[in-house]
Amino acid sequence: MMTDIAELRRLIELNPWVTLMSAGPDGLVASHYAVLLDDTRDDLTIVGHVGKPDDAILGLGERELLVVVQGPHGYISPSWYGDVAAVPTWNFISAHLSGIPEILTAEENLMVLDRLVDRFERGMPHPRGMWERPNDEAFVQRLASGTVGFRLTPSRVVGKRKMSQNRSSDVVDTIIAGLEGTGVHTNEPLATEMRRARLRGVDA
Template sequence: MLRTQKFASDNADEVRRLIRRNPWVTFVSMTPSGLVASHYPTLLDEGDTTDISLLTHLGRPDEEYHALGASEILAIVQGPHAYVSSSWYDEGDVIPTWNHVTAHLYGVPEILTDDENFEVLTKLVNHFERGLPLGRTLPQDDPGVRAAARATVGMRLRVSHFEFRPKLSQNKPEHVRENIIRELSGYGPYAHDALADEMRRWGEQYPEDLERGRGYGG
């Protein structure tokens, strides 16, 4: 992720929102054997009101590959993203880009007990099954379910620091941003309603970021 201050944000509430809306998270560890990456459904720990904290589970033996608990790991949360054509800009502005909302979260993971892990698995299932007309829950005392749960390892990641980039054309004039939003909301090959909504929402809620971004030009 490009580490410029042009689009950087320290808005922890927006990071929490990003996690809630994008629960498929990439976990990256540097181990003695090299880099290891895995992808798992993840929840924001809503009970932790002081920090950004993630709850997830890993299938065995991923916890060994990651050497979990030995050192810091990186969790990548990716929100809406799409190509932005320079044909949507003013005449003479010819360099396209890629808009996105991304967070890199860092921390040393905590390995959960079997009971804590089962609680996390139950929360995950309940979260994704809610709203379904025939949504299911995990039987708490089913031996088969308990055996399957033991094939996974629960993990909590209390985030020690993060890098957050809502790159949403903040550096463009307002009329150009409006045109980008129209194009993303249309029917072209790069239409992306979720990104258009995010650009619109960010401009309404954080106009100061647009002013700051335009100060960089380009």
């Protein structure tokens, strides 16, 4: 299990595209949206929005919501273990945040939408904020009215990180080299997470 709040916050910050799931009267339902850490808190509270009618489908604010955050993951070949009996596996880092979300006011939702745009525009050559021309207030307000903002302070958190911690340092080096190679399973983001996990001495 991964319980370090700072590591879980880092996971959410770097992997904002999440899966939202709930159990409705007709069975399980899922949606996919970007979320942000609540910038007024230092815990695992997240903020985001859904488009209508996903708020009703998910029972937003009424039923428990499960938010799945998926970090880098990938196939690990048994050939990287050397001449020993072995089977393939999959390395990954993920977190599940559960709780009943709070519905944001229209003003709070606008602030979250503004933050979301800025979060992803900031790396553009010419960032374009939500309020910049040719957008005007009427346009922004009309789009925002089709969304419902939420804040989730999870009542339960399950974080998992599987990075070949049970293997020797030499084998981990070989796996990282394989992930950084030019083969079919090249995966630099996973290699980076494996290096980080080893430097931090994590167990899970």
